[in-house]
Amino acid sequence: MKIAVDAMGGDFAPDEIVLGAIEAAREYQCNIILVGDQVRIQQLLDLHNANDLRLSIHHASEVIGMTENPTSAFRKKKDASVVVATRLVKEGKADVAISAGSTGAAVAAALLGLGRISGVERPTIATPMPNLTGITVLLDSGANVDSKPKNLLQNAIMGTVYAEKILGITNPRVGLLNIGEEANKGNELVLETYPLLASAPVNFIGNVEGRDIPKGTVDVVVCDGFVGNVVLKFGEGLASAIMTLIKQEIEAQGWLTKLAAALVLPALRSLKRKLDYAEYGGAPLLGVDGGFIISHGSSKAKAIKNSIRVARDMVDKSVVENIKQSLLKDGEITNGEVR
C-alpha cells in the first residue's frame, strides 16, 4: 500500500508532518510518499535517521497557502504539494492522499483532481467525534455549506459505510441533527430531508439534538456543512476551555489541592486524550473517486501518524468501493438524482 502525504500543508509543516510520517512508517506496514520540497524533506529524514524506512520523497515545488482562493490556486499551482499528492492517487501511484493544509484547497484538489463518485452530487467531510462510549461520525463538517436534502441523504449512506468499515459498528444508528426530536421540528432543509432518510437503506433513528453527540446515543450524525463545522469548532473550543478552567480552579484552591491535583493528573491526562482530535486521525473526504484524508490544520506528528492509520484502514477496507456499491444499491440513487 502507498500513502501520499502532503508534507507542506498545515501549521507545523513540514517538520511535524515528516515526523508523523516517520513514526507511522516505523509502526505500520505501508509505504509513505512525502510530497513537497525535496531538500527540506531530505534534511528532516537525515535529522531523524529515517533513511532506512519505507519512506520516499516526491518533489513538488509549490505550496497553497491558507488564505488563497482554493479553486483558482488549484488551477494556477499545478505543482503544489496537495495537487501533486492527489495526482499520485489519480494516476494509481498512491492509494490514498493526506493533507493538513487549507481545507478548501484540499477539497478543491480532491474534487477536481479525483472527480466525484458517480451519483454523488457533493463530497462530504466525515469527522469522528469522541463521545461518552465511543465515536460519533459527524458529516458534513465543512465541505458543503448550503446543503440540499439529497446531499444529506448521501451523507447518511456514506457515513454508514464509514462507521461500519472504519469504526467497526454493526448497523450504525443514523440521526438527523435537529432542534427537537419530533418529525415536524426544524428548518426547511431538515423537514425535507426527514422523509428521504426514513425511506433510505440506512438505520435511521430519527431526529437527534446537539446533546446526543457527546452522549453517544447515535453513531452517524447528518447535517449541513455550515452547521457541522460550527459544532466541531465549538466543541474543540469548549473542551479546551473546560481543561483551562479546571487548572484555574485547582490553582485557586491553594497548596493542599495542588498536591491532590498532582495525584488526579493521570485522570485529567486520560480525559484530555479522550477529547483530543489528534487521537482519532484525520477526517476522510467521502464522495470523491479515490482515498483522501483531511487532517486538522494544527496537526502535529501524532495527528499525522493517526491520519496515516485511518488512511491505511480506508484502503484496507475498500471504503471508496463500498460507497460506490451502497449508493447504487436498490437503484436508490442514480446519476445524482434521488428517485
Next chain:
Amino acid sequence: MKIAVDAMGGDFAPDEIVLGAIEAAREYQCNIILVGDQVRIQQLLDLHNANDLRLSIHHASEVIGMTENPTSAFRKKKDASVVVATRLVKEGKADVAISAGSTGAAVAAALLGLGRISGVERPTIATPMPNLTGITVLLDSGANVDSKPKNLLQNAIMGTVYAEKILGITNPRVGLLNIGEEANKGNELVLETYPLLASAPVNFIGNVEGRDIPKGTVDVVVCDGFVGNVVLKFGEGLASAIMTLIKQEIEAQGWLTKLAAALVLPALRSLKRKLDYAEYGGAPLLGVDGGFIISHGSSKAKAIKNSIRVARDMVDKSVVENIKQSLLKDGEITNGEVR
C-alpha cells in the same frame, strides 16, 4: 415591580417553579404573581410557610403541554398559564413574564400576546453562555429557524442592547458566527449578512468561529436560530459528558486518586457552577413588545430564582424601551425594512 411567573410550565412544575419564586421573593425587591392552578400553588406556599412574602396567585385553569402545536394551543387554550401570564404583561398588570414551559408555546404566547416591537420582523432568543472570562450572548438560539439577513442584523442590534444593559459590557463586540474568519467564507445567509453588520450601528468585529464562544473573544454572537439551538444543546451535552468522564477517570485510578479527588472536589464544584445554565437565569425573548423570559425546560428552583433576577434587571434597565430606540436610531431600520 411585578413579575408574572408561569407556575405550570417546565419539567418540574409547579413544585420547583413555586420554590424558586419563594426564594426570589425572599431575596429580591419585587412582587411575584404565580400564574396557574390556585389550589396546588396555595398548597406549595403553605408547605414552605411563604404566605407572608410578596407573592400572589393568579388562577389559570389550563396548561400547554410540551408536545402540543404552539400556535393552535395558544388559540385554543385561552386560560393556559403561559397565555395568562403574558396577558398580565399586555394589560399592564405585570412588567415581565417568565415561563419554563414549551419554548414554542412561550414564543407563540409572547409573539401573539404582546406583538412585535415596531420594525422587528422576528423575535429572537438571547441565551447567555459562560466563557473563559465572562458571558457571551448567543442569539438567535431557537426562536427563528431559516433566518434572513435582516433578522441577523436585528439580532446584532438587540443583542448589543442586552449585553450593555444586562451584562454591563461597554461597547460589546459583535461577531457573525461562521466557518472561517475571512469575509468571503460561509453560506448564503452569512455572506449576505456580513455587509449589513459592517455598516450597522454596532461594534462589529467580523466573522467568528465556534471556538470563539468558549474563548470569550466576542460578547454578542449572531446566528440563525437553527444553528444557535444546535450549538447550545451540544454545549450543554458536552459539558455534562466531560464532567461524567472526569468522574469515571478518577474512579478508574484507585483509592489514592479518590482521596485526592475529594480534595479537588471544591474546584470541580466551582467549575460545574461556572458551566451551569441555571446560574445565568433565563434567556430573554427580544423583539416582542414587552418583557418575556424563557427559562430552561429542566429549570429547578435555582434557575427560576435566577430567571426572576434577570427579569427584574430587564425591567430595571428598560431593555424593551432601549431596543425600540436602538432599532430606530439613525433611521437604520424602519417598518422592518433595512435601508
